Amino acid sequence: MNEISYNLLFLDKIKKYFSLVGIRKKVCVAVSGGLDSMVLINLLLQIPEIEPEVAHCNFSLRDEESNKDEIFIKNFCFEQNIICHVKKFDTLNFSKKWKFSIQMTARKLRYDWFEELLKKNLYEYIVLGHHFDDSIETFFINIFRGTGIKGLLGIPKINGRFIRPLSDFTKKEILHYARIKNIKWRLDTSNHDFKYLRNKIRSNLSMFDSCSFRNGLKKTINFLHDENFLIKKKIEEVRQKITIEKKYYPFFWKMNCKKIRELQPLSFYLFKLFSPYGFNDVNSMIRFINAQSGKQLFSKLYRIIKNGTNWILVSHQLLSINQNKIYVISNLKVTNKMFLPVDIKFFYNPKKETHKNMLIIDFEKIQFPLLLRTWRKGDFFYPFKMKGKKKISKYYKEKKFSLLEKEHTWLLINGNKHIILVIGNRLDDRFKVTEDTKKILGIKVKI
Missing domain, CATH: 3.40.50.620 (HUPs)
Known part of the structure; x- marks a missing residue:
């Protein structure tokens, strides 16, 4: 040529x-x-x-x-x-x-x-x-x-x-x-x-x-590309089969553990599905299938949580967003001007016709600044319409909260360190409106 x-x-x-x-x-x-x-x-x-x-x-x-x-x-x-x-x-x-x-x-x-x-x-x-x-x-x-x-x-x-x-x-x-x-x-x-x-x-x-050697290798690599394409297609089918819920920001992947257990060959599928998230120890994952609810498996950037009969895979970032964070609410209007993990608004002496759309508490029992944080060891409150005090950890257990729900449920704390509200769940009985209440504070929360 x-x-x-x-x-x-x-x-x-x-x-x-x-x-x-x-x-x-x-x-x-x-x-x-x-x-x-x-x-x-x-x-x-x-x-x-x-x-x-x-x-x-x-x-x-x-x-x-x-x-x-x-x-x-x-x-x-x-x-x-x-x-x-x-x-x-x-x-x-x-x-x-x-x-x-x-x-x-x-x-x-x-x-x-x-x-x-x-x-x-x-x-x-x-x-x-x-x-x-x-x-x-x-x-x-x-x-x-x-x-x-x-x-x-x-x-x-x-x-x-x-x-x-x-x-x-x-x-x-x-x-x-x-x-x-x-x-x-x-x-x-x-x-x-x-x-x-x-x-x-x-x-x-x-x-x-030689030409025959290189041509033979080229054919082999082309065949492997085709086989890899089919494997990727099958992995995607399996991924959809085991998935209950998946979100990408923040990353959250909930899977059916029973369906994971049924995969064959199990080691192959576990590696293909979870190695992209840093989980390369297949034997640990096999043992984790039978782990108790609440146990966790960690990689560098992610963790898998055993939640009852499900696996939940989340990024560590999802934990660090809430862990040890405290938001200070210094007055009733400040929530409109600051970033909070939940959309919370306060209304002083709201009209009676709006009470059914909001939580109402005794304003005179409120001491500013209020705090917004997640639970800590030793936290307790007096659940509304329940007898006596209860540790938050016990309350979460009775409500069958997953580990992830525990980490992402916010507490509204009074200035005297008493818990006012487990947001999205229950008011503390000490802050309820009574016949003696003169001033009312309305609270609207969007989680």
Whole structure:
């Protein structure tokens, strides 16, 4: 194939890819200075509809070599009259601080910065130079580490706002293209450092450098994509089957524990359903199915609460919203001007015809400031129309409150620390209206 035909082959595939993902104009290309990214940026510069900018990461890992890569990219962008964004990272110190490997640290730094660029410059996509050989290497890396089907799919062609137009091209094809187009690139000596697993695998795969081997792997990965699609579809069906209620803000997912127990294979479904929320210990989840009501299972950002015959999965944020928070209500009008977790309004001496739409209490027994908070150990009150005092904890137990309901039920506290009202439930008998009441306070609450 001559130079013109080979160039057209590459350009045609890239244009079709861009048409598929719907790119109109503004993208940012991640350019390291190596072969793959230099071929990628040269291809994009041949498409008039695209206005690419360049992002280059200097990880400061190869001393002068890293700095020369940066200078090479800056000079290239200057010659092509395109905008170049450069970020220099102290990767080694971040690696020690985060206790990550060098490669994992570099990856996090790189993608965090790319996300910043996406938001700041309103790019449609960040364009990356990964090719099919990278997917093969990832396939084997994940086999060595242990993985499910998802880990065998290689590197995705499209992942949110990150795209990889060279995904179907091999390293050999990209190298051939660079040579016939006389594209210059920088060599990364760390690619020959065998302390990195990827480099070891790359070296061993070179012994199987044949079309039949690569075509066979490509077919395998395509089959795995189809199987993964079917698995995801089945997981979604199961998710709907076990769900009683689900809300996304704040996150709340209530499930039928009996239906979870019936899933087979149980370990597989538990992992697929709950690992996205940080629950990776399948054995703990299996034991949790038979846990007592009120028990909890924690991940870094979420918790599962056993509530009778149900599981409730919520974010820790939902707990921190209320935990130990106290809202001070200094007068009758202040509630109209401050943010409160419940919509509460006070009415001084309301008309008798409105009494049925509100809770009424003896105003002369009220002492400001009032407080709004959740229950604490030792709290008690005198429930209206009930004999004697009762601990709030016992009252909640008798009412069969779930752990979540206990955490999100608010108490209105008098200035003398007596509980006036368990909001949404019951008034304290000490504040009821009697024949001796001269002034009335009306309370309207929307929870």
